Amino acid sequence: MPLFTKNGKTDDKDIDYVAFDNWDQTEPAAVDVPIDVLPENIVPLIANIQSIKIEFPTFSDGRGFTLARSIRDNGYTGNLRASGHLITEQFSQAIDCGFDEIQIDEQLAARQAANDWSYVERRTYRDKLRSSNPSGKFFPVPDGVWSETVTAVQHFSDNLFRFRITRPDGFRFRSGEFAMIGLPNAENPVFRAYSIASPAWDEELEFYSIKVPNGPLTQFLQRIKPGDQVLIKRKATGTLVNDVLLPGSRLWMLSTGTGIAPFASLIRDPETYEKFENLYLVHTARTHDELQCGYDITEKTRIDPLVGEHAAKQMIHYASTTRETSKQMGRITTLIENGKIFSDLGVSGLSPETDRIMICGSIQMIKDLKDICIKNGFTEGSHREAGTFAVERAFAG
Amino acid sequence: MYQYDDFDSAYVAERVNTFRHQVEKRLDGRLTEEEFKPLRLQNGLYLQLHAYMLRVAIPYGSLNSQQMRALAHIAERWDRGYGHFTTRQNIQFNWVKLVETPDILKALSDVGMHAIQTSGNCIRNVTADHFSGAASDEIADPRPVAEFLRQWSTDHPEFLYLPRKFKIAVTGSSNDRAVTKAHDIGLRIIKNKSDEIGYEVIVGGGLGRTPVVGTVIREFLPQVHLLNYMEAILRVYNAEGRRDNKYKARIKILVRELGIERFRDKVESEFERLNDSADKLESINEKTERERISEFFEPPQFDTDTDLFEFEAARRNNPFFREWVKTNVHNHKQSEHAIVTISLKATGAIPGDASSDQMRAIADLAETYGYDDIRVSHEQNIILPHVHKRNLPSVYAELRKHKLQTANVGLISDIIACPGLDYCALATARSIPIAQKISTHFSDSAYAKAIGEMKIKISGCINSCAHHHVAHIGILGLEKGGVESYQITLGGDHRENLRLGDRAGPGFSADEIVPAIERLIDAYLGLRLDPQETFLTAYQRVGMAPFKAALYTEQGPKQALAS
Structure with missing residues (x-):
């Protein structure tokens, strides 16, 4: 039977759908969902579904649209097909509700030409309210x-x-x-x-x-x-670049919140691994949620085709929360001052001979860490003269 | 008032093009009538008894003079020179041709109007208090909320094929003039203890064949959560509303079958889920778009002249003017201004009908004296919400020239009537001729004034478009063995403490209805404590018995039918 996606008519895929009522719900499967299944009865099962087909007995039965959006809203990312009696005028709306494709019978296809089944790229009122x-x-x-x-x-x-x-x-x-x-x-x-x-x-x-x-x-x-x-x-600038630091063996990248951004860039640059033997990416945030971007980026970097090999060997990611209870807690300043971070990592403390430091985060954090650096004999680097630590001042967050 | 931005204009224009294309597809057979039907309905086009009828939205009942003139032009060019204002703040053109409707829609879009979702099983035109922005009892103007909901509900991909139609009304005053408890969702703008503005959300009200008074589902909903909460209600309704029987498909039946507690639990948990989901309408965004909309509804720069000499003189010297002010003019939040209601209920006229000339006259008045603001009320009258009292004599004189001066607002001849069997395919009896007979019978203004406040509403079938359930005297036209029979209900109240009328007993024939009303009125005049006691309060005090006696003892309905 003819199948249409956002990009036009496509070949029927060979998906073996099992009827919702016959599915034992423990085996991952492609599931054929009748339109009268309530969203609350399918949403808890989506993790175990590979592909979903929703059957429209008639185009005026709008339950399928609520089913589709509920499934998508709750995180379903697999294939979602509408099947049965839908008309071309509903195509864009169905796509907007989260369907990937629409399958109709031959008889309807004969009456409504393939080029009538086209998705209209348009801004909707929903977009307007969100825009x-x-x-x-x-x-x-x-x-x-x-x-x-x-x-x-x-x-x-x-x-x-x-x-x-x-x-x-x-x-x-x-x-x-x-x-x-x-x-x-x-x-x-x-x-x-x-x-x-x-x-x-x-x-x-x-x-x-x-x-x-x-x-x-x-x-x-x-x-x-x-x-x-x-x-x-048009112009990019900033002090957290490799040139601002003298060569050294260990690079400490200390960040809070979105201050991790410049380091997310540096850990993916091969030059960083040439210049330093070991990279320590330290990231603290109030809650675990806010640390997620750090986990994502280090994971991605370790399998990156360009720098992945170096990263896997040379880079360590150390994260802690300051507000939400977690396995590893505390502000960076505290973790450095009480030496916990070094004992956790099994490395020696900071020394201007071997270590280089980059700092990016909240104003208070920058001030406190800068004091620690200076107290320990580090000198601030700039574009004029490279040093042993560097701070991003434009950052406010 | 709200002005279309680039997006709105482009959207409405595109809808016109799409509909033009759909009409072509219907004519060449690519669309069947069954498939075309929901599409034309979503564009306001009905097939009635004799012709297509186009229902045009007047969002929250608000329009300006340019838009009113466009309606006049449409009536003249594509209809028979008049339009019919409805109980849901729409206007209907009764004699349009299918092939010409795209041109009419184009003419509407040129002045920022449309007929989108005025029918079909979708979210309909959002209605609001017709005194909004002018009423002295207003907490906040409901129009920005209504416009916000218009945008949200327009072309909402999930909610265009609901089990049945869905109506939303908003009021911003404690005195409810928008009948919020008789809507699928009613919103009352309220303030909580900390003086924050929010909504009391009422769900599951409705008239029709199963009249139900809406129930409060949320006592206080903060403004920022409005859209997500609406979305949650609609989602539960769309998934679970009955589709097996169109007479049981409205949300009121679902609420009744589940019980408000279970329905509320479902909505609240959906609301919570939506608030966590990636696709939620971020509360922060709503605030931004709402604020942008609100700016359009800033009050006009009111003329602060306090010299009311001319107004007072006219009131002293002209008894007709004095009477008109008493019935048709209401207090404005600015004391030197007034709210003018233009009655579309002249003696013997069809309630809610206005000719193209009358529409133009109203447009001129709004432009000259009314800050270019016009409202349409669910009681089928037209409102000039802001008129300086100094200008009232000129407004009145102008209205006289166009037979729009009838001083009967709130009186017995200010009747609401649906189109009935004269136009509507669903009707079982005529309602317009009954309204005409009653208004002619009670045309003596001294008599009408003596009777005082009276709401008569006449529906031509059980779908109750004229809201007869909430009338002081409600009249329902049915068909019994090929003969029209009119059932009477008493004691309904359409205000904030919505009350459904009680059925008096067997129906009356078309000829017997006026004498029956006359007997009710005589009974009322005989038993009221003083002239200040209205029909409704008297009914609430004495109950059905004396009225029932008056209706049936003297001359029973059986004899009436036989005569």
Whole structure:
């Protein structure tokens, strides 16, 4: 029977669906779900389902749309098919509800031509209500600024997310630098400094951001989704780059919250592994949720085709929470001062002879760590003269 | 008032193009009538007894003079020179042609109007208090919320094929003029103890063949949670509402079958899930879009002139004007202003009908004297919400020229009536001619004034479009063995303490209905304590018995039918 996806007509896939009522619910399976199954009865089972088909007895029975959205809302990422009597006018709505594909019978297909089954790329009222620019008003892109397209968004928690945008042609930066980011939602848009979390060689740019309820930028930025436009100023800068530090054997990258961003870039740059023998990525945050971006990026780096081999051998990730109870708790300053971090890792304490330090995080954290560095004989590096520790001052978060 | 932004304009224009294409597909057979039906219904197009009828939304009953003139133009160009204002703040054109409807929709979209989702099993036009932004008892203007809900519900991919139609009403005043308890969802804007604005959410109300007074499902819902909570209610309804019997498919039946406690549990847990899900409408966003919308509803720059000499003089000297002010003019939150209700219930006229000339006259008045703001009420009258009292004599004089000066708002001839058997395919009896007979019979204004406040509502079938269940005197037209028979209910109340009327007994024939009403009125005038005691309060005091006696002892319905 004809099968249509967002991209047009496609060949029928050979999926062996088992009827919902006959499925024992313990074996992972492709499941054929009748339209009268309540969302609450299928949602708890989605982890065990590989593929779902929802049967529409008639196009006017809208239960399938609620089923689809409930399943998707609760995290189902597998294939989702609508099957039965649907009409072309419902195609875009079905896709918007989370269906991947629609299968109809031959008779209906004969009456409604294949090219009537096309997904209409459009902004809906839902997008408008969610959009960072609800009025849909067009503002010209200011001089010295690129407008780039969002390619991915991932929300880690209620106050932390990451996003990726296309990289403008001719945008150069060194791993660890930051750029100025804004949205095309005003005549004179608000810009904020964002460390680039992706390495200098990446085709896209990645950023981490907090969500501030009334933040001039982040209250809108947190709502972007793939396809939206983000503004980026043409010049990148920053002090957390390899050149600012003298060579050494150990590099300590100390971060709180989204301050991990420049290090997410540096640990994916081969130069970092050439310059230092051991990398210690230290990340603290209030809650476990907020540490997730650190776990994700180190995991990704260890299997990266370019630097993965080096990372697996040379990089250690050390994370702790400051508010939420977890196995490993405490502020970085405390962990250094009481030596816990060194005994946990089984390494010696800090020494200006062998160690280099980079600091990025909250204002208080920067101040305290800088004091510790100076007390221990470290000198601050700058673009004019390399040193033994470096601090990012543009960071506010 | 709200102005379409680029998105709204583009969206509505695109909908017109899509519908034009769908009409073509219907005509060339790619769509069957069965498949075309929900599509035309989602664009407001009904097939009635004699012709297609187009129902145009007047969102939350609010429009400006340019839009009113466009309605006048449509009535003239594509209909028979008049339109019919309904009890749900819509206007209906009764004689349109299928192939011309895309052109009508285009003319509407040019002035920021549409007919989207005015029928079909989807979320319908959101209605609101017709005195919003002007009433002296208002906590907050309900129109921004209603516009917010309009945007949310328009083309909502999940909720276009519900078990049955779904109606939402919003009020911002403690005196409920939006009949919120007779809607699938009613929202009352309230303040909590900390003075924060939120909503009392009422669910499962409705009239129709099974009248039910809505139940409070959430006593206080903070503003930011509105959309997610609406989404949760609709989700439970869409998944579990009955689809086996269209007469049991409304949400009120689901709420009744599950019980409010179980229904609430389901909604609350869905609401919680939605708040955790990736696809939730972030509360923070709602605030932003709501605030953007709210800016459009800032009150106009009111004329603060306190010189009311001309107004007072006219009131002293002109008894007709004085009477009109008494019945058709209400207090405004600005004391030197007033709210004017233009009655569409002239003696013998069809309730809610307005000619193109009348619509233009109203548009002119709104532009000249009314800050370009017009409202349509569920009682089928037109409101000029802001008129400086100094201008009332001029407004009145102008209304006279167009036969719009009838001073009967709230009186016995201010009747609500559905189109009935004259237009509607569902009707079982005529309602318009009954309304005309009653209004002609009680046209003596001194008599009508003596009777005082009276709400008569006439439905031509059990679907109750005229809300007869909540009328002081409700009339329901049925068909009994090929003859129209009119059932009477007494003591309904459409206000905040919604009450359904009680059935008096066997029905009356079309000829017998006016004498029956007359007997009820005589009984009331005979038993009321003083002229201040209204029919409704008298009924609440003495109950059905004396009225039933008046209705049936003197001349029973059987004799009436036989004569």
